[in-house]
Amino acid sequence: MADLTTDFLGIKSPNPFWLASAPPTDKEYNVRRAFEAGWGGVVWKTLGSEGPPVVNVNGPRYGVIHGADRRVLGLNNIELITDRDLQTNLDEITRVKADYPDRAMIVSIMVPCEEQAWKDILPKVEATGADGIELNFGCPHGMSERGMGAAVGQVPEYIEMVTRWCKQYYSKPVIVKLTPNITDVRKPAEAARRGGADAVSLINTINSIVSVDLDSMSPHPSIDGKGTHGGYCGPAVKPIALSMVSEIARAPATAGMPISGIGGVTTWRDAAEYITMGCGNVQVCTAAMTYGFKVVQEMISGLSEWMDEKGHTSIQDFMGAAVPNTTDWQYLNLNYVSKAQINQEDCISCGRCYAACEDTSHQAIAMSEDRTFTVIDEECVACNLCVEVCPVENCITMVEMPAGEVDPRTGKVVEDVYSNWTTHPNNPSATAAE
Amino acid sequence: MADGVFDEGIQAGRLAPDAYEAHFSDLHPPLDQHEAIVAADRCYFCHDAPCITACPTDIDIPLFIRQIATGTPDAAAKTILTQNIMGGMCARVCPTEQLCEQACVREEAEGKPVLIGQLQRYATDHLQAQGVHPFTRAEATGKRIAVVGAGPAGLSAAHRLAMLGHDVQVFDARSKAGGLNEYGIATYKTPDGFAQGEVDWLLKIGGIKIETGHALGADLSLASLQADYDAVFLGMGLGGVNALGVEGADKDGVLDAVDFIAELRQAGDVAQVPVGRDVVVIGGGMTAVDAAVQSKLLGALNVTLVYRRGRDAMNASVFEQDLAASKGVRIVTNAAPKAVHGNGAVREIEFDYVDDTMTPTGQTLRLAADQVFKAIGQTLEGETLPDLDGRKIAVDEQGRTSLKGVWAGGDCAAGGDDLTVTAVAEGRDAAMDIHAMLTGS
Numbered sequence: 001m002a003d004l005t006t007d008f009l010g011i012k013s014p015n016p017f018w019l020a021s022a023p024p025t026d027k028e029y030n031v032r033r034a035f036e037a038g039w040g041g042v043v044w045k046t047l048g049s050e051g052p053p054v055v056n057v058n059g060p061r062y063g064v065i066h067g068a069d070r071r072v073l074g075l076n077n078i079e080l081i082t083d084r085d086l087q088t089n090l091d092e093i094t095r096v097k098a099d100y101p102d103r104a105m106i107v108s109i110m111v112p113c114e115e116q117a118w119k120d121i122l123p124k125v126e127a128t129g130a131d132g133i134e135l136n137f138g139c140p141h142g143m144s145e146r147g148m149g150a151a152v153g154q155v156p157e158y159i160e161m162v163t164r165w166c167k168q169y170y171s172k173p174v175i176v177k178l179t180p181n182i183t184d185v186r187k188p189a190e191a192a193r194r195g196g197a198d199a200v201s202l203i204n205t206i207n208s209i210v211s212v213d214l215d216s217m218s219p220h221p222s223i224d225g226k227g228t229h230g231g232y233c234g235p236a237v238k239p240i241a242l243s244m245v246s247e248i249a250r251a252p253a254t255a256g257m258p259i260s261g262i263g264g265v266t267t268w269r270d271a272a273e274y275i276t277m278g279c280g281n282v283q284v285c286t287a288a289m290t291y292g293f294k295v296v297q298e299m300i301s302g303l304s305e306w307m308d309e310k311g312h313t314s315i316q317d318f319m320g321a322a323v324p325n326t327t328d329w330q331y332l333n334l335n336y337v338s339k340a341q342i343n344q345e346d347c348i349s350c351g352r353c354y355a356a357c358e359d360t361s362h363q364a365i366a367m368s369e370d371r372t373f374t375v376i377d378e379e380c381v382a383c384n385l386c387v388e389v390c391p392v393e394n395c396i397t398m399v400e401m402p403a404g405e406v407d408p409r410t411g412k413v414v415e416d417v418y419s420n421w422t423t424h425p426n427n428p429s430a431t432a433a434e
Numbered sequence: 435m436a437d438g439v440f441d442e443g444i445q446a447g448r449l450a451p452d453a454y455e456a457h458f459s460d461l462h463p464p465l466d467q468h469e470a471i472v473a474a475d476r477c478y479f480c481h482d483a484p485c486i487t488a489c490p491t492d493i494d495i496p497l498f499i500r501q502i503a504t505g506t507p508d509a510a511a512k513t514i515l516t517q518n519i520m521g522g523m524c525a526r527v528c529p530t531e532q533l534c535e536q537a538c539v540r541e542e543a544e545g546k547p548v549l550i551g552q553l554q555r556y557a558t559d560h561l562q563a564q565g566v567h568p569f570t571r572a573e574a575t576g577k578r579i580a581v582v583g584a585g586p587a588g589l590s591a592a593h594r595l596a597m598l599g600h601d602v603q604v605f606d607a608r609s610k611a612g613g614l615n616e617y618g619i620a621t622y623k624t625p626d627g628f629a630q631g632e633v634d635w636l637l638k639i640g641g642i643k644i645e646t647g648h649a650l651g652a653d654l655s656l657a658s659l660q661a662d663y664d665a666v667f668l669g670m671g672l673g674g675v676n677a678l679g680v681e682g683a684d685k686d687g688v689l690d691a692v693d694f695i696a697e698l699r700q701a702g703d704v705a706q707v708p709v710g711r712d713v714v715v716i717g718g719g720m721t722a723v724d725a726a727v728q729s730k731l732l733g734a735l736n737v738t739l740v741y742r743r744g745r746d747a748m749n750a751s752v753f754e755q756d757l758a759a760s761k762g763v764r765i766v767t768n769a770a771p772k773a774v775h776g777n778g779a780v781r782e783i784e785f786d787y788v789d790d791t792m793t794p795t796g797q798t799l800r801l802a803a804d805q806v807f808k809a810i811g812q813t814l815e816g817e818t819l820p821d822l823d824g825r826k827i828a829v830d831e832q833g834r835t836s837l838k839g840v841w842a843g844g845d846c847a848a849g850g851d852d853l854t855v856t857a858v859a860e861g862r863d864a865a866m867d868i869h870a871m872l873t874g875s
Contacts, residue, residue, distance in 0.1 A: 068475035070468075348539040351481030371484065391478050392543060 002307035008280040009173035013040035013104040020283035021108035028092035037293035041104025046081035060221035063210040074236035093128040110136040122169040132173035138204020153179035156191035163195025178202040201260035205231025234286035238264030249278030268302025276322035346395035353386035446708040448733025457731035470556040474503035488537035491518035511561035525555035567638035572599035580663040585613015587669030587844025590861030596641035607649035617696040620724035668842040672812035682774030691725035691809035710805030717809030719749035742770040823848035833864030
C-alpha cells in the first residue's frame, strides 16, 4: 500500500485528508469521532475573541442544490464561527491533541483587525499544543459585516498586516485561508506570502443564494420570511476552487508556496486532482456533512489504490504534476487537430449528440432514417460537446488527426509543429515565430 | 392455504377472506413523488425520441417526463392528455414493454428502460385526483355527432369532438360506459373504480351525452343515425366471441373468458365469483392471461393456459406471460383443442399436440377441467355495416368507412393492434377528420 503520509509545513499526518474548519470540527466530541474514523487532521472550527461568543440564527442554516435522488451537489450555509466559549474550545483542543499526537491539529482563528486582538488570542492557542493556525479571511456572511472574515480577505493589505502579527506572536506554522469572492485570487495569496504566511488554503465558501421560495418570496434558507446570502461549497464549487489553486501554483510570485486545497473534495479522485495541482493536502467538509466521517475510508483506499497502480510511493511523487500542463489559452497548440468519432457499437441512438450539435454547435453530426449518428468531419471543430452530452461513457471520443493528413474542415495539412496564438497571423499582436 | 382450494367443481370462496383483497389489489403500486422524480431523472430527453414514435398516440414522452422531473406533474399530465385523453388507463394497461419502453434507449443500453408507463400514471393520477378537467370546449359549432360505443375509441372521439365545439351523443350496448376498460381488463390492473372515475372525469369537458342499453342492429340503425346526425363514429368493438368448434364445446363449464373477466370487474366482492378447481384457458392473448391469472388469484388449484402455437406467437407480452407463470399458471403451447369430455358438464379437455404448421403430431394431451375459458378471439357483430376488410370494418388513414359520413375506429375497425391505446388514437384521429370535414377546415 502506498504511503499516504504527508508533511505539510512540518506538520505530519497519516494521510492528506483533513477536515476543514466548519461545523464538523466545532467540538471535541465530533473531532474525536473524526480521528477514530481515520481523518488525517482537522482544522478546528474558527475561534473568536474572548468574551461573549457570537450567536447563530435559531432557524435553518443550510440550503442545498440537489441532483437526482437528492444527491447533494452544492451546500450553502449561514452559520457563523464557533458560538461556544473560547476557553471551552481551547481546553478541548488541548485534550484532543494530547490524545492524538499523530494527527494534525490546526486552529482556525478570526478576531478583529487589531493587533491587540491577535496578540491576546495567539498565546492561548499556542498553549493548546496545536500544530498550527489557519486565519479565516474567507467567511463571506455575517462575520464579514463586522469587518472580519471575507472583509479582510478582500483587502490584500489587511491580509499582509494580520499575517505579520501572527508570525510575530505565534511560533508555529500560519496558514492563510483565502476567500474566492474576489477578482484575482493571486493578489491575496501574494499578500499572505509577503506577510510571512507559511501556506495558503483555499477556497473558503462562495457568496451564494441557493434558491428562492416562490411562495414566500424569500431566499432559502428562510429565517422568519427573510434570507441572506450564505457561503457555497460542495461538489459544485470544485472546478472554481481547482482553477484558483492552479493560478496560485502557477503565478511566479506565489509558485512553490504550500497550498491546502479546499472545495468540493468528495472522493479520492478529487483529492488526487488537487494534489496534482500543487496542494500538499486537502480539506473536506461537505462530503463529511453529507455522508458522515466514514467517507474518509473510501478516500484513503481509493487514493492508495490509484497510487499503487501508478507506481507512486508517496504523495510527493505526483504533487504538482499537473501544474506545468496548466497554461494560458494563448499557449495552446493550434496545430493540434482532432475529430469526434462515434463508436456505433456503443451508440444507443438517443440523439443527444445530434441535438446538441445541430441546435447549438456546428451541424457536424448527421442523423439517418434509422437513427444512425455519424460525424461530418468537414464540419467538426472538435468542440467535445457531443462527448460530454453522450450518456454512454467513451461512446464518442476525440481522435487526434495524424500530422500529414488534410483536415477536411479547413483543407489544411495537419502540421507536426507546435504553434499557438502568439504567433498566429490573425493575431494583431503576434510576434514572429522563432 | 384454505381448504376450499382442493374442492372439485366450480365454487366461490375458495380462499380465506383476506386473501382476495391482497390478490386483486393494484398490480403496480403507484410511484410516490420521490420515486417519480428519481425515475424521471433517468430519461435522456432523446432527440426525436424513439419512445414517441413507438407510442400509438404520439405522446411527447421526454417532455412530460421532464415536466415531472421539474416538479410540474400537472403540466406533464396535460402533455399526455393532449395526445391521449385516456392516458390514465393506458398508463395501467398499455403493453409498454412492447411499445414506448421497448423503444427507450435505456432498454438498449442497459435493459432497464425509463419507467414510462408508471411515470405517465403518476402525472395523470396527480391531475385527475384534483377532479379538474384541463381542457375547455371551443365555441359551439351546432354540429351533432353520434358515437356508437363508449369504449376507448368512442370516448376518445367523443372527447375530441366535444372539445372542438361539437355536440356528441354516445350510445353503448352495456349498462355502463367504458367498454373494455370497464368490462374487459383484469381487476388488478385497474382497481378502485378507476375506469368509471376516468369516464366521469373525461365527461367533464361537457357536450357529451351517453345513453346506455342501445346497440347497433338492435334498437339503433346506422341509416337512422346517418340521417339524424352530421356524422357517425363507430367504435363498438367486437361483441361476439369465436366458437371453439370442437366436439363437446357446448358442455356446461365451457365459458367465454371475456364474460368471466367482466363478471370479476362488476362483482362487488370478488370472493363471490365462483371458479373451478381445475381451470383450462384456451388462447394466447391478453384476455387469456387475464382469465388465467385471475382464476389462480380466485383460488383455482390448477390453471393451465393452452395455446395452439409457440410462445413467440402469443399475443400476450412476455411480461404478461411471466406474470402468469409467477402466479402459478402453467403455460402449454403447440396444443390445439380436440374435444371436450364430460357428462353434461366438462370433466376433461383433450388437445392435439401440433407442429408449427398446425398439423397434429399424433400425440394428445388430456387435462382435467371443471371450467374452460375460451379466449380465442372476438368477432364483429351487427348488420348493414360499412364494407369490411376481412372480418372488420374497412377504414382509411383518417378512419373513414365506405359510407359517407361514417367513421370507425378501435377494435371494430381493420388495421392497428387491438389495444386501448390504439383505439384512443383512432378515435382521436377520426374526430379530427370529422371536424375538418364538418367545418371545411
